[in-house]
Amino acid sequence: xxxxxxxxxxxxxxxxxxxxxxxxxxxxxxxxxxxxxxxxxxxxxxxxxxxxxxxxxxxxxxxxxxxxxxxxxxxxxxxxxxxxxxxxxxxxxxxxxxxxxxxxxxxxxxxxxxxxxxxxxxxxxxxxxxxxxxxxxxxxxxxxxxxxxxxxxxxxxxxxxxxxxxxxxxxxxxxxxxxxxxxxxxxxxxxxxxxxxxx
Numbered sequence: 001x002x003x004x005x006x007x008x009x010x011x012x013x014x015x016x017x018x019x020x021x022x023x024x025x026x027x028x029x030x031x032x033x034x035x036x037x038x039x040x041x042x043x044x045x046x047x048x049x050x051x052x053x054x055x056x057x058x059x060x061x062x063x064x065x066x067x068x069x070x071x072x073x074x075x076x077x078x079x080x081x082x083x084x085x086x087x088x089x090x091x092x093x094x095x096x097x098x099x100x101x102x103x104x105x106x107x108x109x110x111x112x113x114x115x116x117x118x119x120x121x122x123x124x125x126x127x128x129x130x131x132x133x134x135x136x137x138x139x140x141x142x143x144x145x146x147x148x149x150x151x152x153x154x155x156x157x158x159x160x161x162x163x164x165x166x167x168x169x170x171x172x173x174x175x176x177x178x179x180x181x182x183x184x185x186x187x188x189x190x191x192x193x194x195x196x197x198x199x
């Protein structure tokens with residue numbers, strides 16, 4: 001699936017909750033170093049099916065969770081439509097800690113949902129299962145390769161990031177993808193447009 005909705009931690013919650021793995025350099029924009037930066041890409045903790053359910057969850061949301069757990073409904077179906085994504089979101093406690101995104105790889109021609117605005121461009125694998133972001137991993141939340149300790153090898157790319165800590169255009173994101181893929185021997189990375197609901 002190259003376009004879908006995703007429910008991820010809000011930028012301020014992710015910055016508050018993130019615990020860096022041991023021995024992973026935290027250079028560049030790591031939130032503890034530069035709290036003014038708020039990364040809003042897809043590399044934030046996605047809502048887990050087994051998070052605590054809300055005692056006030058609507059009955060139809062509880063039925064949806066049961067259907068997923070029983071294997072009758074696949075999460076890819078849930079995140080293909082805004083109505084089902086919002087219903088899924090309503091099933092959980094601490095809903096205010098999460099925001100709904102729409103993600104689409106740049107080679108996908110899916111129509112952008114009404115009421116969503118472009119935040120910028122991330123670099124990821126196909127956003128079909130677990131979400132991964134090279135931008136997040138290198139600059140903000142080092143979970144896979146992490147940053148270089150000096151914070152200099154990608155300083156020019158880091159300087160290009162917009163207010164959402166994403167690339168402002170597809171071309172600069174693609175150049176970053178190519179450099180990251182070469183340096184870390186990663187294949188199958190896509191430039192992914194990230195949209196959030198308008199305030």
